[in-house]
Amino acid sequence: QVQLLESGGGLVQAGGSLRLSCAVSGITFARYTMGWFRQAPGKEREFVSRIDYRGISTYYADSVKGRFSISRDDAKLTVYLQMNSLKPEDTAVYYCAADSFGASTDSRNYDYWGLGTQVTVSP
Secondary structure, eight states: OOEEEEEOOEEEETTOOEEEEEEEESSOGGGSEEEEEEEOTTSOOEEEEEEOTTSOOEEEOTTTTTTEEEEEETTTTEEEEEEOSOOGGGOEEEEEEEESSOOOOOGGGOOEEOOOEEEEEEO
16 A cells, blocks of 8 residues: 655744655655645645655755755655745645656656645744
8 A cells, every 4th residue: 555644744933944754655665756746725736846766856846946955765765845944825735746657747647645744834
């Protein structure tokens, strides 16, 4: 059974930091591109960041570039999202996802999803 379990969300003041983790089981983790997406109330799910299966290529949405950093630890089957200089507009449910076919930013290409973790940034 495939499972992606996000953790690390919470309430933080603007300018603060959070580190999200996503523990993966049930797939060959090292073969998957891992992505982070987010969905704010009343908005569509949007791409945040992704890291390829080798852990070499990363990509970020313009809205988070320079503030967020994605990484992965294949030994721990975990992908991370370090979020710094958080803004109220970063408030959303954050989801991790696994893509077996490439390094996509399109959520439709991701095969497996976690249930999400809430991030709330107060002004």
